[in-house]
Amino acid sequence: MAELVASNLSVAAGGRTILAEASVTLRQGELVALLGPNGAGKTTLARAMLGVETQTGSSRLDGMAITSLSPIDRARMIAYLPQIRPLAWPATVRDVVALGRYAHGAAIGRLTGRDAEAVDGALSACDLQPLANRSTDTLSGGELARVHLARAFAAGTPLMIADEPVAALDPRHQFQTMSLLRRYVDDGSGALVILHDIALAARFADRLVWMKDGRILADGPVSETLTEARLEEVYGIHARIIESADGPAIIVRSPVAQDRP
Numbered sequence: 641m642a643e644l645v646a647s648n649l650s651v652a653a654g655g656r657t658i659l660a661e662a663s664v665t666l667r668q669g670e671l672v673a674l675l676g677p678n679g680a681g682k683t684t685l686a687r688a689m690l691g692v693e694t695q696t697g698s699s700r701l702d703g704m705a706i707t708s709l710s711p712i713d714r715a716r717m718i719a720y721l722p723q724i725r726p727l728a729w730p731a732t733v734r735d736v737v738a739l740g741r742y743a744h745g746a747a748i749g750r751l752t753g754r755d756a757e758a759v760d761g762a763l764s765a766c767d768l769q770p771l772a773n774r775s776t777d778t779l780s781g782g783e784l785a786r787v788h789l790a791r792a793f794a795a796g797t798p799l800m801i802a803d804e805p806v807a808a809l810d811p812r813h814q815f816q817t818m819s820l821l822r823r824y825v826d827d828g829s830g831a832l833v834i835l836h837d838i839a840l841a842a843r844f845a846d847r848l849v850w851m852k853d854g855r856i857l858a859d860g861p862v863s864e865t866l867t868e869a870r871l872e873e874v875y876g877i878h879a880r881i882i883e884s885a886d887g888p889a890i891i892v893r894s895p896v897a898q899d900r901p
């Protein structure tokens with residue numbers, strides 16, 4: 641059972657603490673949504689958990705310090721879908737998705753049957769079969785976001801960290817992406833997903849982790865941590881939560897008035 645355990649992770653940058661003693665666990669069978677306002681430290685926490693930030697504290701993957709693992713060993717265990725997804729040069733959609741197999745020894749134009757199966761599965765799960773031979777520089781922003789998601793799925797890892805995977809997507813593809821992540825978890829993997837859509841997070845996640853000002857303020861099931869008081873504390877908004885059979889709806893009524901200096 642793969643488990644990523646972050647303990648007391650802190651990161652300093654620009655002369656201040658941008659992540660303060662954050663502890664969080666990601667295990668297989670759980671979909672965890674990481675929430676918080678812009679600049680709260682969500683990406684920094686994700687990167688610290690992956691061992692790619694200069695940090696104090698520890699992040700351990702199955703008991704081993706993540707920084708002691710080779711990039712290939714790490715990539716076989718955790719797929720990472722970053723918020724900024726550079727592509728050095730245009731390639732076909734299929735070739736970019738195949739990059740997800742790199743840690744398994746695959747190279748462009750040299751896929752084993754198992755690699756090809758994983759690539760085809762990820763392409764069709766993400767609705768990309770019709771675009772498989774298109775060059776990535778001809779895609780819309782949302783189509784390209786799905787290509788990166790497919791690349792992460794193609795890796796076939798037991799754990800995944802995805803930074804705003806639905807940010808550029810229309811409502812149908814947002815729903816589809818969250819359903820895919822849910823299925824990935826229900827099939828036995830674990831995912832930590834950074835989201836700004838609280839209702840989507842509440843509908844699909846098992847646990848919500850709430851961050852503000854570099855700190856984790858709460859970590860627990862939706863039923864325990866999603867409250868109107870929490871939305872005020874974390875986001876500075878007066879909001880109503882309306883429960884429905886399809887998950888909660890969040891109506892923002894007004895921002896909390898800020899004290900004038």
Ligand SMILES: Nc1ncnc2c1ncn2[C@@H]1O[C@H](COP(=O)(O)OP(=O)(O)OP(=O)(O)O)[C@@H](O)[C@H]1O
Pocket residue numbers: 653654658676677678679680681682683684685723
């Ligand atoms: N290298 C750096 N130097 C200075 N400040 C940094 C550096 N990296 C990050 N920060 C700051 O740390 C804070 C946390 O950044 P981070 O990207 O983790 O936030 P976030 O919660 O992911 O935000 P968003 O929702 O806007 O993506 C921000 O205020 C950011 O400007």
